[in-house]
Amino acid sequence: MLRRILTPLLITLSALALTLFGAAPATAAPAEQSRPLVRTVLYYDSSQAAEYTSAVASAVDVWNSSVGNVRLEPASSGQHAEIRIVADDGWPRAHLGPVRPGGRVTVWMGRQGTAEGYDAVRIAAHELGHSLGLPDAKPGPCSSLMSGSTGGVNCTNPAPNASERSRVEAAYGSGTAGLRAADGQLLVDRF
Numbered sequence: 001m002l003r004r005i006l007t008p009l010l011i012t013l014s015a016l017a018l019t020l021f022g023a024a025p026a027t028a029a030p031a032e033q034s035r036p037l038v039r040t041v042l043y044y045d046s047s048q049a050a051e052y053t054s055a056v057a058s059a060v061d062v063w064n065s066s067v068g069n070v071r072l073e074p075a076s077s078g079q080h081a082e083i084r085i086v087a088d089d090g091w092p093r094a095h096l097g098p099v100r101p102g103g104r105v106t107v108w109m110g111r112q113g114t115a116e117g118y119d120a121v122r123i124a125a126h127e128l129g130h131s132l133g134l135p136d137a138k139p140g141p142c143s144s145l146m147s148g149s150t151g152g153v154n155c156t157n158p159a160p161n162a163s164e165r166s167r168v169e170a171a172y173g174s175g176t177a178g179l180r181a182a183d184g185q186l187l188v189d190r191f
């Protein structure tokens with residue numbers, strides 16, 4: 001009797017598992033196993049980024065191709081944006097994340113950075129790094145994104161290095177590591 005109930009139940013559960021996870025091979029690559037089932041999507045609003053709009057889009061592309069646990073997407077009008085990007089005449093600066101869905105941080109693309117000759121895409125990627133929870137790593141080499149201006153005025157590297165990538169992956173990963181609250185501190189990138 002029990003078996004008559006259990007057998008259809010097991011078939012139903014197996015079908016459900018296939019529906020949820022697809023007919024993927026049982027031995028997934030280790031990298032796939034560490035991916036959370038749900039990737040965090042954060043929306044950004046660059047409508048006030050003025051002349052830095054394309055630099056911000058390039059920096060977003062760099063982040064989206066560098067990490068897998070979080071993705072940045074442009075907010076449609078009227079939609080809540082977790083990351084607001086504003087051009088102004090101060091120093092580049094940003095709130096320290098990691099910002100969560102429904103939260104709010106701001107990146108200021110301060111014109112004093114590019115006026116001093118620093119690369120706009122690297123500045124945008126660096127400030128977005130703050131939004132994603134990375135503090136400054138100054139002084140540091142050009143190979144480090146969070147070394148900021150200390151990477152040199154001729155440094156145009158917009159890509160996070162391996163440890164910067166893994167720190168963001170951990171901040172948005174599954175488990176308790178992914179639940180750390182945003183810091184919210186304002187970090188000013190004065191050169």
Ligand SMILES: [Zn+2]
Pocket residue numbers: 126130135136148187188189
């Ligand atoms: Zn900084």
